[in-house]
Amino acid sequence: MAGNASHQIASFFLVGIPGLENFHCWIGIPVCLLFVLTLLGNSIVIATVKLESSLHQPMYFFLCILAMNDMCLTCSTALKMLNIFWFDAHWIDFDACLTQMFFIHTLCIMESAILVAMAFDRFVAICIPLRYASILTTPMVIKIGLVGLSRAILLIMPCPLLVKRLLYYTKYVIHHAYCEHMAVVKMASGNTQVNRIYGILVALSVTVFDLGLIATSYIKILQAVFQLSSQSARSKALGTCVAHMCTILAFYTPALFSFLTHRFGKNVPPSIHIIFAILYLLVSPTVNPLVYGVKTKQIRDRVVSLFFFSQKQKF
Template identity: 90%
Template sequence: MAGNDTHLIVSFFLVGIPGLENFHCWFGIPVCLLFALTLLGNCIIIATVKLEPSLHQPMYFFLCILATNDMCLTCSISPKMLGIFWFDAHWIDFDACVTQMFFIHTLCIMESAILVAMAFDRFVAICIPLHYASILTTPMVIKIGLAGLSRAILMTMPCPFLVKRLLYNTKFVIHHAYCEHMAVVKMASGNIQVNRIYGIFIALSVTTFDLGLIITSYIKILQAVFRLSSQNARSKALGTCVAHVCTILAFYTPALFTFLTHRFGKNVPPSIHIIFAILYLLVSPAVNPLVYGAKTKQIRDRVVSLFCSPKQKF
């Protein structure tokens, strides 16, 4: 188990779901289904937007960015998780663990940034519709996407270095299904206060800042909507926001539960915490295409025509 590297331990043992090891084969079924649904649903969303000229709008470009991010996030954890649940492949190399941790947290921060961008898109479309085309141009959408990705990378970049500076020489069993930052840090023998503080700072700063922007956008949106004289116009304006609101709830609700129980829920069984941590990363990417497919008429109609009219050419 030892090497010449500073951390000494060269691999970790991922338990999976502590206390429920006998049921791992059954947990693998929903994980596999969610993985497959995420890949299929998001590929359909991206292909639909690409092939339908009427969907070449900022709102759907952001949706494609979200779909790509969701697939990357799911691919970063599902294969290894299925290996644990179905093939008892519990061991993971130290560097592979740190790499997985980096991608998971980077993509989660990126997901939050995309939700902010989509809220801004709805704000501009509803509150200042006459300037929508001039504000949210394709180059601006690209800049917003790159800004979100840059922020995510820069905020997560210190984590691998902070983890690698620690000494791991006795504990190597991670009571988790994937390499989550604090779960890995707790294996260290030295002082982990810096890691704890940095982890809390990132989680709180991203959540409060992004949620603050989203809430502010929707307050402005509601104010603009209720100023409309027509009930039909109000319903139509709010209808364009329903899918986005569902996506926000699907992402932030389990995220907040996971964050709070991981740090303050000492009485919460570890198995419950791990299950919610898994749901946090797997459910939202799988649900998003279904939500947007059901709530967005243009996407729904195009997908229906794709499967119901096989002779139709794009």
């Protein structure tokens, strides 16, 4: 905690979940479970897509990108959380905190971009199926992925740089389980208006723009689906849309709650706020492979065959 030449503190103290410190040991169990399920589920999705040549299609390439992003996002938060909850390792180096902040928010914006790409994929597949192969080529999928990643890095890079310029004299206790941007900014001594405005602009622009594109895609999809003459084709298309909507809600709902609570929810208990902020980062990466695994016959069959093969091996 000693200061350096610029009067900056050397490290922060992450509380975890304020008010629930006595239950940290127990809270660590579901966090660990979500962490393990995320790594396991997303690894199965990636392995299945790689092994099944029939899944070498844009939709499943996007699913693999989502799976890799989810694993990185979970690792960037869950490991430190478990250290706090189980080993009382609350301290985090100042630069390590900024690094964690950068990766968490970059990966969150990347997640949003992938959800937009998957909505676009379904729009092309259902609304203009004859042009699907010519529009969503492998190079196009790679370009979409790189554009999403570039946008995320460019939008978030100023955040740690703007935080770095702030002075931290005495406040070093962050009432959070990880280095969230606004939680770190609130610790600063002096004027933080630029940081707050930039944070709000990034969050609102990404959310409004991406949700707008997703909503537009699904409105067009639903219009096309209800014009289909085949009942089975209509059911299949609606089933895919419902699966996608589940993952979108699992990601955006707690994210918006956490964002709005930081700025307007003064009456929301800190413990509730932090729990939603944790769910925002851990639940969606766990839900995604489960939802897509259930909806994708090839992934479902591969998992079932592996399970029964291992059972036969035992006997």
